[in-house]
């Protein structure tokens with residue numbers, strides 16, 4: 001049998017490897033010139049004069065963003081149960097509570113029309129998650145936020161590069177947008193994340209809190225004209241800074257983003273064609289000319305003859321790795337028990353999960369790899 005085809009793989013080239021070697025030889029292992037360059041490059045990429053702050057994960061970035069907008073004990077933050085636990089755990093870090101709003105059954109993004117009825121006097125913010133790389137319907141979300149004076153922090157872990165009505169996610173009117181560079185994401189640095197904001201106050205707070213609440217980071221300290229030993233602690237901050245080793249990867253990954261995107265899009269188009277006549281619900285497409293980032297290609301099984309789990313086992317027998325995105329948060333013991341959730345509390349999330357399968361989709365797949373996946377799916381469902 002052929003080699004097992006994994007569900008996901010990063011695409012690290014010689015440029016990334018040489019840049020890491022250059023960092024190692026330079027002696028800058030922690031936050032330094034490469035991190036600054038990566039941030040500048042990210043700001044240029046998003047445009048609209050945003051500021052970008054590199055961090056060691058999207059989880060850290062979401063935590064910093066929520067801290068910066070003032071989320072505190074007793075607040076409520078609206079988000080989706082159809083996400084990774086990071087999105088909601090950061091709300092708990094600050095002593096606040098997530099309030100889950102079910103997803104739309106087609107897009108698997110938070111259903112904007114269900115948000116308003118979940119707003120209480122304690123609600124302070126909304127965290128939309130652009131599931132799989134398909135942008136949430138941001139206009140109604142932003143207008144609800146404006147109407148009720150709520151902040152908006154976008155979880156854009158899947159959304160690089162995604163657009164909404166022609167604008168890149170990250171350049172909209174939200175308070176902050178957070179990206180992930182985890183090993184499986186569309187731009188990978190192993191571990192890493194980026195906070196993007198057009199709000200100078202939020203930017204300043206994130207920058208300080210990402211490194212111990214120190215008012216100047218190590219790089220500034222060693223390069224400015226002030227005495228190099230001097231710094232001031234202005235808050236009990238965190239240790240969330242990105243290393244120059246990670247930034248070395250990010251600089252080259254971001255340069256290849258459109259090349260990566262074309263590859264992912266082509267794989268998605270190919271899957272759509274091959275699966276059109278099978279008992280599957282195919283992923284929702286971005287409307288009009290907008291870009292779906294295609295971080296994930298999630299099919300939903302519509303075949304009464306077998307379960308999602310059986311399907312994944314049969315794929316594994318054929319040497320193909322699959323995954324499931326996501327186990328809705330309200331089904332996990334912590335969230336279920338803390339808020340007394342029942343599975344049917346979020347029926348769209350539950351039913352999507354029961355049938356969802358993420359197929360391999362990544363830039364290192366060649367046409368033969370994809371043909372193997374297609375053949376396996378067709379064999380199983382024919």
Ligand SMILES: *Cc1c(COP(=O)(O)O)cnc(C)c1O
Pocket residue numbers: 056057058059060083084086087129155157158179180181182191192193
């Ligand atoms: C991956 C992911 C995160 C967390 O990203 P890290 O960089 O691993 O912290 C957050 N939200 C979603 C939706 C994710 O998929």
